[in-house]
Amino acid sequence: MQDYSWIIQNKELLKLIYSVIIILICFVIVLKTNRLFKLSLHQGIRYFRNAFFFYGIAFFLRYIVGSKLIFNSISSTQNYFIIGILFEFFLIMAGFFLLYSLIWRKIEGVGKKEDSSLINSKILLFYIMSFIISYLDFLWKAYFFMFLSQILIFVLASVISYLNYKNLGNKRLFLKFYFIAMLLSLTAWILNALLSLYFNWNQGVLINIYLINILIFGLFLYGVVKFTKRK
Numbered sequence: 001m002q003d004y005s006w007i008i009q010n011k012e013l014l015k016l017i018y019s020v021i022i023i024l025i026c027f028v029i030v031l032k033t034n035r036l037f038k039l040s041l042h043q044g045i046r047y048f049r050n051a052f053f054f055y056g057i058a059f060f061l062r063y064i065v066g067s068k069l070i071f072n073s074i075s076s077t078q079n080y081f082i083i084g085i086l087f088e089f090f091l092i093m094a095g096f097f098l099l100y101s102l103i104w105r106k107i108e109g110v111g112k113k114e115d116s117s118l119i120n121s122k123i124l125l126f127y128i129m130s131f132i133i134s135y136l137d138f139l140w141k142a143y144f145f146m147f148l149s150q151i152l153i154f155v156l157a158s159v160i161s162y163l164n165y166k167n168l169g170n171k172r173l174f175l176k177f178y179f180i181a182m183l184l185s186l187t188a189w190i191l192n193a194l195l196s197l198y199f200n201w202n203q204g205v206l207i208n209i210y211l212i213n214i215l216i217f218g219l220f221l222y223g224v225v226k227f228t229k230r231k
Helices: 002-009 011-040 043-065 077-108 121-140 144-171 173-198 203-230
Strands: none
Touching: 011 043, 011 203, 043 077, 077 121, 077 144, 121 144, 144 173, 173 203
């Protein structure tokens, strides 16, 4: 109980440290994958890069702009909800980008190339879905639709990444890390949903979720660094 009280007293500082770590990891991943895309012109890498670009924006908005330690005047009820909606929107879009990085070839075809990986006719559907999900959660004042959408996304992503790894085996080491990271991401979303439903955002459990999230992002970073070194 004493440990939990310390966590509660310092939760804003812990959130800030947590967000800075995640944002820095996202920044490095975006830089490295962008460089790799320019060398390989692989479309999947573009969408993978976009996922962590959006994750970085989401965490920046929620934990830096929305931080009471930095911008205390922003933490009004109206602004809090605006930041919350934007955070959820970018978080959901990041999940969609990760999924699309696995299936883009089946949708766009091998020879075709979209001019923009951020705005095109295929991705537009994900923007619309992300907005609808965020707005529904705003109306319900809950994260039900976000949790449901992300759990479904990472179930699909885990299955697809596993099949890719199984088919290609050790020829693509990065796919192994990709599958493990997707599986851990799915686990984290399930734990977040359970934390919201049954533990009422218990601060002690929440810290463990933060550590799992850092582990997941760190695993993605490790895979990217490992892969780029080979190139």
